[in-house]
Amino acid sequence: GAVVSQHPSRVICKSGTSVKIECRSLDFQATTMFWYRQFPKQSLMLMATSNEGSKATYEQGVEKDKFLINHASLTLSTLTVTSAHPEDSSFYICSARDMGRGLYEQYFGPGTRLTVT
């Protein structure tokens, strides 16, 4: 149990276009999902916390108009990278918290590799 999926796993887009990444909790309800960004050989950087039915909370330095997050249901959160630029190329990882298993339990998706050309 407690599986989180991400789609797509890889995406290549042209500069200036927008890309949507989906994060789904497959067998549990997730009131909270997290979006991370990981640069090569570096740690996960928390971008934002996504709460079902409310606005996402963004970390300092993360542009909310560029990284649009929507958490419309208890099993789906989406991250849209708007007007993508090459510097947005990165590995994006989501995680979902299963409140039924306790406050600290979070399960990670496999990640999405975004390449902006």
Next chain:
Amino acid sequence: AQRVTQPEKLLSVFKGAPVELKCNYSYSGSPELFWYVQYSRQRLQLLLRHISRESIKGFTADLNKGETSFHLKKPFAQEEDSAMYYCALYNFNKFYFGSGTKLNVKP
């Protein structure tokens, strides 16, 4: 502000040798600390948490508030332990990760 530091990017040991992956944190309150592991081509997964005082796959970690450390230890490393290990701190509904240590266990 909270911060998690993992000073070693790479740690190589031989099979059967003891291993210790270092983690130091800065946080003014009572921390909740975790170790996550990422095996090759797999997603990040929870290894253990300090509040449980558990041993998972032979790994243990003790919270030392005086030294603000949460080092991960295993007395006898196995080849299958080779992976990336991340120390993480939980605070106010968020997780903060260290930069990770790659453990390489040689045969």
